Amino acid sequence: MITAAAGTNVALVFAAGAALDTPTVTIAPTAGGAAVIGPTAAGLGVAGSTYTYVWQVSSAQAQASYTATLAGTSGGDPVEVEVEVYVTSLPLYASLAQLKDLFTITDTDRDSVLVDKLAAASRSIDTTTDRRFYLDAAATARVINPARRVVQDDDGWRLLVADIGDLDGLVVEAGRAGAWTDITSSVEAEPTDAIEEGKAVTSLLRIGGTWPTGAGRRVRVTARWGWPAVPQGVHEATLILAARLFKRKDSPEGVLGSSEWGVIRLSRTDPDVYEQIKSYIRPGLA
Template identity: 50%
Template structure:
């Protein structure tokens, strides 16, 4: 298991399974992985952090927001500034050169437990439409938000129990037989604030 948003033991607690009972571990792990990757797809981002800085290259087209205090380059979520490096290259395959004098946005994002989503050039611009920007950073989130962890547990529980309702129909002595809803409203309420704007 790697990069799941909840642990197997947490899921066992949710389902009332003893921690020492390992007979269903493979099914539980599968449900946790599917729930976590489903949240990634639904939100358009991931909430685990790269182990080491990696480089990503951006073209400025449709990625720059002009603000009163300068241009903001929208980047993939950055969860740690250790090893953060920004470089630019002009059109025609020029050599990348270091960029200084930028700020991360939103202000205090990492301190508040959120990811950095933009790089601001105070009172400046990032270049032309043909400029390429290379950002080396640890991409992802500083830690898994509580709402995302809870959504993963709810969805993993639902996926684990799905084996008992292969046709999408569940039975209950209290409610009778009913169809499963396409989207769990509690999961959606928990993850909706994290959906990348324009993605969901």
């Protein structure tokens, strides 16, 4: 099983074993119900006996398990190849395959449970750090009240913003509804090398001026919000926490048994998780 977040694209690869006549792809809920894609041949790629299809998962796609089926004929005989896809409402910070490797799990019986633990761990890290480590698919506008978000240092006046993970399409405007002035050319994204280093921009420096702070004055920022990539520490923390959540089924009273170590009580907080994410915790923005 592979995982994909709603609103993203996922490449599906089908090893058919032979070239197929009239191949099509259908994607439907594994539990049953109407197909969400197909059957269709549009967008189906082929290299020898390997077929590929990029599923553009709708942002409104329900979180569930889906079965993608490649169907066709070879020598007159019907051929079907299936790929399981678990759609999550938001991106995960570690993969199902990585979590399964921790437990040396080779079957697929518990895949949906493991994905749920990865989702819970990822969202818990979002909540604890007060930020999220995935990038919006497209730039969107946010209107910001500069009050209590403007700070001054040796370089000038900075506007503290939510994380920005891509500067393509960045537009900064000052004013109020119906009367915006584009000031993008007089703004620098800071830290300067954040995007190149796989980090987020967290403030905008106004060059040669200040930010509007008068009554009713606002700043409108259009950007792709989030992080450009999942930091390694967040990735590791997700695996640790997801593994702990999965193991709770073996410790309903908060203890684990071991033939070598006896009984070990699970801590209510995991210091290893905190150590990995503590540098990413940010003060909240009002």
